[in-house]
Amino acid sequence: MPEPVERVTLIDVLESRLRGDIVAGLYPPGTLLPPERKLAEDYGVTRASIKNTLVRLEQLGLIETRHGVGSRVRDFRSYGGTEVLPWLVGQTGAGLLPDVFEARRTIGALVARMAAERAKPEDALELRMRLNDVETAKSAAEAHDAENEVHRAVARITGNQVFRFLANSLLNGYEPVRRTLDAAFDPQWTASALAPLVEAIAAGDPEAAETAALTYLRATESPMLNLLTMRLEEEER
Amino acid sequence: MPEPVERVTLIDVLESRLRGDIVAGLYPPGTLLPPERKLAEDYGVTRASIKNTLVRLEQLGLIETRHGVGSRVRDFRSYGGTEVLPWLVGQTGAGLLPDVFEARRTIGALVARMAAERAKPEDALELRMRLNDVETAKSAAEAHDAENEVHRAVARITGNQVFRFLANSLLNGYEPVRRTLDAAFDPQWTASALAPLVEAIAAGDPEAAETAALTYLRATESPMLNLLTMRLEEEER
DNA sequence: GTGGCTCAGTGGCTGAGCCACTGAGCCTCT
DNA sequence: AGAGGCTCAGTGGCTCAGCCACTGAGCCAC
Known part of the structure; x- marks a missing residue:
């Protein structure tokens, strides 16, 4: 690879x-x-x-x-603005991670709800395609990339360009440690964990979308946290 | 001035x-x-x-x-991330403004709620001081600056550094048109409009804080929008 | 004590030039 | 044919040497 x-x-x-x-x-x-x-x-x-x-x-x-x-x-x-996120995590240790996760979780839920309120039929189509990309990914790295595209698609579906920028800023925050996190994204698992979110948005059900987003984002937190603390410890040695 | x-x-x-x-x-x-x-x-x-x-x-x-x-x-x-906001408004016209306002409103409400959940006594003190700065400002420009400090203080009170960055990113988005918006911030009016938000956070009442934030942010939207569209029209001439 | 002057220190920008990397096209050898 | 290696023009990376413009502190004259 x-x-x-x-x-x-x-x-x-x-x-x-x-x-x-x-x-x-x-x-x-x-x-x-x-x-x-x-x-x-x-x-x-x-x-x-x-x-x-x-x-x-x-x-x-x-x-x-x-x-x-x-x-x-x-x-x-x-x-400072969100521009500093990409390098701040690497430079200040793991202390910032809970904050990043909380922001990701709360804003993610907000964006998911809004996307469900405004999703059009063609949006449902695109989301399912992106979900399929996750499921059929040939490696965890590919699945990770595809997962990010799902996030971006959800943000796009809100119809609000500023939410796209916000989502990208948060995603960019992981960029320097991107490959470290790959292991957390098994294609099968990720796809099945994302499915409820995709379906809730496709169905135009804001409540369900918010819940599904919270569930999914929470579920990915601890594996990501583990991988990152492991890496930070390694770097200290 | x-x-x-x-x-x-x-x-x-x-x-x-x-x-x-x-x-x-x-x-x-x-x-x-x-x-x-x-x-x-x-x-x-x-x-x-x-x-x-x-x-x-x-x-x-x-x-x-x-x-x-x-x-x-x-x-x-x-x-792109939120870094592009500062110049994008000036370069693409008023079309982006509703999106900016919506993001400001929804995220502002989220942050206000979270601040209310976590506010400590000394935070209440600081908020009231900042509010006083708004009220006693000697000009609209000063009131505007003081108002921004209230926003930053609320974000700080959440205890989440990432929300501070997010708030700053959104505030930075206005930086190029900052002085154009001054007129929307009459010290007396701004202070009284902000008071319910400050008190709700100081009282640790998340529901009230969210409502107050929404009310305040909505109230400031139309004056800001008017000033900005006026300026954009002037620039076209 | 106000205003003007000087001057050292600092960033803004220039012009010329060499080196390192990339990619496309060619050429050879199989 | 096809695979591998070569060359070369085009491009960014970085250096060196230098002048100009701005700032602020200190001095001086009025």
């Missing part, structure tokens, strides 16, 4: 290092980062590379750069 | 132009952007500036850059 190799650029490395330093508190919120010229010298790279890195960090909402002044660290816990 | 001047860098301009071209469909999802050297020539800037711009767009999830190949446009409507 070959996976595409992860390409890591210099900027990726620099971003990760600086990000880590910020999260670890080496540069507390409100303080200035060292000047670009000094960072470049310290890390042994050009200012251009540092600049590119800082552009990323600024886009992430971690810093604010001002001409003639410097890059000031922002308080991302108070003012 | 002087506002800090907006500094616009070359990269800001380039980002906005390229973003606009992508959203407008000049570069459809799946296609490659022109090479950096050509973009640099076309726009009359250096490759370094183009590169910085592309780094931003990549962070935004709009493109995917691969060494030796180019920058491929991603389908942000299907796979």
